[in-house]
Amino acid sequence: MELKQKSIKNRFFFIISGSALLLISFFLIFNFKDSKPQTYKDISLKELQMKLDSEKDIKVYVYKTSCVACQELKPILDQVIS
Secondary structure (H helix, E strand, C coil), X not given: CHHHHHHXXXXXXXXXXXXXXXXHHHHHHHHHCCCCCCCXXXXXXXXXXXXXXXXXXXXXXXXXXXXXXXXXXXXXXXXHXX
């Protein structure tokens, strides 16, 4: 009888452990699948002026959303800076 109880406890432990591992795996996969560090962001002219006034080195990429060449460059730029 005691052996049967140990067997049931072992099964229960493995089922709970497996379920927990599966849930953690799904959580990690779905939360970190598309997470890329943000390497650039849109800023206003006022923010740009503040950054320029701070005299720190910055890189500025200027584009226009209706510019075809800018749209072609964006995926390449994203790959380079990611």
